[in-house]
Amino acid sequence: MSTISNSxxxxxxxLASKKGRRESGLFLVEGEKMVSEALDSDMKVRRVWRSSEIGEDTMAHISALTTPSPALxxxxxxxxDSPVLSDTGLxxxxxxIRDPGNMGTILRIADWFGIDGVFASGGCVDLYNPxxxxxxxxxxxxVKFKTVDLCGLCKSVISQGGSIYGTFLSGSNIYESRLQDGSDSPVVIVIGNESEGISDEVAQCVSERISIPPFPAGRHGSESLNAAVATAITVAEFRRRAAGGAI
Amino acid sequence: MSTISNSxxxxxxxLASKKGRRESGLFLVEGEKMVSEALDSDMKVRRVWRSSEIGEDTMAHISALTTPSPALxxxxxxxxDSPVLSDTGLxxxxxxIRDPGNMGTILRIADWFGIDGVFASGGCVDLYNPxxxxxxxxxxxxVKFKTVDLCGLCKSVISQGGSIYGTFLSGSNIYESRLQDGSDSPVVIVIGNESEGISDEVAQCVSERISIPPFPAGRHGSESLNAAVATAITVAEFRRRAAGGAI
Structure with a gap:
């Protein structure tokens, strides 16, 4: 029978706050499935509590979720510390990226499409936010993840002969653009902030400006797509090409 | 100078609650840009209030947002009542779909890609949720929108010679599937619930089962993509083909 002390x-x-996470170097994982994936992963799980042991009231008290789950x-x-950028890869x-939902969804997209690493600027929402x-x-x-200075990253990629893609409303149609697959040199796709897009400083490092065309072409409906949605369509197209394109 | 009465x-x-919206037949729109788009649209705007007129405290009191905007x-x-399904279209x-963020994001995707109408099952989150x-x-x-019985809709589409696509983890690779563009008969893409996928009843109406392949093919990472993300990749691929495919 596991118990939990007041401390x-x-x-x-x-751990619901960034300050708390920074001070302790710990974060919260909630839900049976998530906890089991944490235990199966390379990360170090310090402690697991279940509501069957500590009671549902205590679980509700320590949970960061609106609807607490049975495991935390x-x-x-x-x-x-470990290097993420290699001499090849996407x-x-x-x-x-400021919205926690977008940030988490982008990691999920990266996982599905086997992205070799995700880099975040210092202005992104904390990945370890519940x-x-x-x-x-x-x-x-x-998914390999690292917070870095994006301009420094881009310079390093370019010095290795790699490419930096970025989505812009004024970019070239992605379906008519040549897309490097990262098999010869590193390829980075930059995803901009939800309302401001890619910052001017980072935009200067982008070598290939691409866009997702609306349908029909030139139609004026929504001004843009959600950041995670644009990421998904872009990454899917890079992977479709790398897999041979098919139809 | 506009004022606001207690009633x-x-x-x-x-209007923050579904019950309130059902009883009054009204919904809330917040933010300068959203309010201005409402005024430019075919919808009937009953009343607009600005914090410059009623004061920020009152605006915070009536707003459904955590951070109230200057206009509501x-x-x-x-x-x-107006018909949405036509004899052609996508x-x-x-x-x-239960998550308000997913629901809203899917409407935004539909707008970007010129989808001819969005049908929602009765179990979807209320579109008019703030x-x-x-x-x-x-x-x-x-975007044209209608809550309907999905099985009835599918039967009607099939009787018109149309096609019903649905994404399933076990479906055929979308990039190797023939995708109807809706120019000859109506084409419907069914999007399943966030955790349960497409219900058995609706699945029986799906004539074309497709899937978004992970990369590399057969890789086991995330078990699935977020519902809005899967919608985006699927719709983008239908529109890429319709636009001529390019590369």
Whole structure:
């Protein structure tokens, strides 16, 4: 029978805030499936509590979710020391993605499409925010992730002969653009902020400006697509080409 | 100088709930841009209030948003009487989409890709929920929408010689499937519930089972994509083919 002390309750509750996570180097994982994926992953799980052991009231008290789940784990935030960029591969670079749901969904997309690493600017929402963690649906345990200076990253990629793609409303039609698959040199796709798009500083590093065409071409409906949706369509097209394109 | 009475305050606040919207036939639109799009649309705007007139405290009191915006409108919910299904076109059918963010994002995708109408099952989250309205980013004013019995809809489409597509993890690779563009007969793409997928009843009406392949093919990462993300990739691929495919 597992119990929870008052100091543990205080610690778990502190992990709902970025300050609490930074001070302890820990984050929360909630839900049976997520906890089981955490245990199966390379991350270090410090402790697991279940409502069957500590009671539903205590679980509701320590949970960061509106509807608490039966299981909660406290997991160590990876150091971020290990290198993510290699001399080949397809990567995402997130330029100030602020919405936790978008951030988590983008990790899930990266996982589905086997993206070799996700880089986030310092202005992005914290990946270890409980809402983001939930939205990744476990992808957080599988996708390589690092917070970096995006301009520095881009320079390093370019110096290796790689390419930097970015989506712009004024970019070339993605379906008519040549897309590097990352098999010879690293390829980075930059995803811009939800309302501002790609920042001017990062835009200067983008070598290939692409766009997702509305239908029919030139139609004026919505001004843009949601950031995670644009990521999904772009990454799917890179992967469709790499897989041989088919039809 | 516009003012707001106590009974108006009570009415506006009631629109945060489905019950309040059903009783009054009205919904809330918040944000300068959204209010201006509502005024430009075919929908009937009953009243607009601005915080410059009623004060920020009152606006915070009547707003359904965590961060109130400077403008709020009360708009009539369209009757839903006008026909949406035609003898040609590309449509979406949403089978119990429960998350307001997904629902709004799907409307935004439909707007971008010129979808001819969106049908929702009775189990979908209310389109006029304030969170859904915000997530549509104005698409709610442009996309044709109707709540219907999805099986009845599918039967009607099939009787017209149309096709019903649905995404299943076990479906055929979308990039290797023939996709009807809706120019000869109506084409419906069914989007399943976030955790359960397409219901058995509706699945029986699906004539073409398709899937979005992970990369590399057969890789086991995330078990699925978010519902709005799967919608985006699927619709983009239908429109890419219709536009001529290019590369």
């Amino acid at each position: 543990e309750i205080k610690l778990v509750r502190s 784990a406290v997991v160590e935030i990876p150091s971020g 990567y995402l670079a997130l330029d100030d 809402k983001t963690v939930q939205a990744t649906m476990g992808a957080i345990f599988r | 108006e305050i009570k009415l506006v606040r009631s 409108a009360v708009v009539e919910i369209p009757s839903g 449509y979406l059918a949403l089978d119990d 969170k859904t309205v915000q997530a549509t980013m104005g698409a709610i004013f442009r």
